[in-house]
Amino acid sequence: MLSPAPLNNDLARGPAGASGHWVQTRDxxxxxxxxxxxxxKGTVLIFPGRTEYIEKYGGAATALAHAGYTSLAIDWRxxxxxxxxxSNRLIGHVHRFSDYQQDVQTLLTAAExxxxxxxxxxxxxxxxxxxxxxxxxxxxPVQAVSFSAPMWGILFHPPAKRVLAWGLSSLxxxxxxxxxxxxxxxxxxxxxxxxxxxxQLSCDPQMFEIMQLNIRDFPDCALGGPxxxxxxxxxxxxxxxxxxxxxRHPALCFVGGLETxxxxxxxxxxxxxxxxxxxxxxxxxxxEFMMERPEIRENFYRETIAHFERHHPSx
Numbered sequence: 399m400l401s402p403a404p405l406n407n408d409l410a411r412g413p414a415g416a417s418g419h420w421v422q423t424r425d426x427x428x429x430x431x432x433x434x435x436x437x438x439k440g441t442v443l444i445f446p447g448r449t450e451y452i453e454k455y456g457g458a459a460t461a462l463a464h465a466g467y468t469s470l471a472i473d474w475r476x477x478x479x480x481x482x483x484x485s486n487r488l489i490g491h492v493h494r495f496s497d498y499q500q501d502v503q504t505l506l507t508a509a510e511x512x513x514x515x516x517x518x519x520x521x522x523x524x525x526x527x528x529x530x531x532x533x534x535x536x537x538x539p540v541q542a543v544s545f546s547a548p549m550w551g552i553l554f555h556p557p558a559k560r561v562l563a564w565g566l567s568s569l570x571x572x573x574x575x576x577x578x579x580x581x582x583x584x585x586x587x588x589x590x591x592x593x594x595x596x597x598q599l600s601c602d603p604q605m606f607e608i609m610q611l612n613i614r615d616f617p618d619c620a621l622g623g624p625x626x627x628x629x630x631x632x633x634x635x636x637x638x639x640x641x642x643x644x645x646r647h648p649a650l651c652f653v654g655g656l657e658t659x660x661x662x663x664x665x666x667x668x669x670x671x672x673x674x675x676x677x678x679x680x681x682x683x684x685x686e687f688m689m690e691r692p693e694i695r696e697n698f699y700r701e702t703i704a705h706f707e708r709h710h711p712s713x
Contacts, residue, residue, distance in 0.1 A: 583623020
């Protein structure tokens with residue numbers, strides 16, 4: 399069952415045709431979906447990253463609409479306006495990483511219920527790239543996928559923190575203490591705690607300011623650091639995915655030469671063993687391709703749409 403949900407399209411700077419929807423997963427979590435019904439060529443499923451929310455993808459929806467595609471985005475469980483899973487709503491949490499696949503199935507059911515145009519395509523950023531890779535391996539019915547800085551590995555600074563992260567999160571994994579925020583992560587929204595010069599997301603000061611203003615104006619979507627449980631589940635999932643063969647879907651992947659959040663080496667390894675896949679390394683980009691300088695994000699949209707067009711059934 400779908401019911402109307404808020405979607406701030408002015409903040410999103412998205413195209414007309416926006417609608418928000420509440421849906422419920424099989425395990426009883428209420429999720430928010432956002433649709434921009436703007437084209438009949440097909441529907442692009444948008445899998446956001448950790449801490450993100452639907453409105454952040456209004457620019458992507460606009461670019462896709464200009465090319466004739468409808469968009470459907472999701473607030474994952476534990477973030478955006480979807481149900482938060484802990485009493486401290488600023489801690490990003492998931493009980494099992496596989497729970498995100500319930501969110502994916504709920505999204506697909508909603509796409510059918512809304513009668514959104516087929517075929518489907520996938521655009522996945524950061525954590526959404528980790529969730530998306532698992533979904534593809536499980537037969538996600540999309541024609542092609544475009545990844546932006548997928549989270550197939552996490553960089554730790556300094557690298558010795560990796561051992562601590564694995565050890566502490568594994569030790570506490572079975573216990574209530576695993577719901578604590580991971581040490582060294584932000585209490586509130588990281589965007590509100592850093593300057594442009596410190597940021598690891600974008601080289602574009604205007605887009606960085608927009609991200610900060612959006613959280614200020616839409617505080618219900620703010621999210622801080624992850625729980626130890628989320629961290630351990632994410633590390634386990636990335637390790638498990640690394641050991642599996644690539645899916646058959648045509649894939650395009652972007653990673654920045656200035657990337658410091660996800661592990662470019664893991665991305666290169668995955669893409670090197672994905673038949674027919676393309677990896678685009680953009681030297682002057684950070685983590686957020688869709689929030690980067692105009693020429694970088696426009697090129698990302700242009701190449702993504704061209705990739706979808708090449709693998710459209712009508713091509």
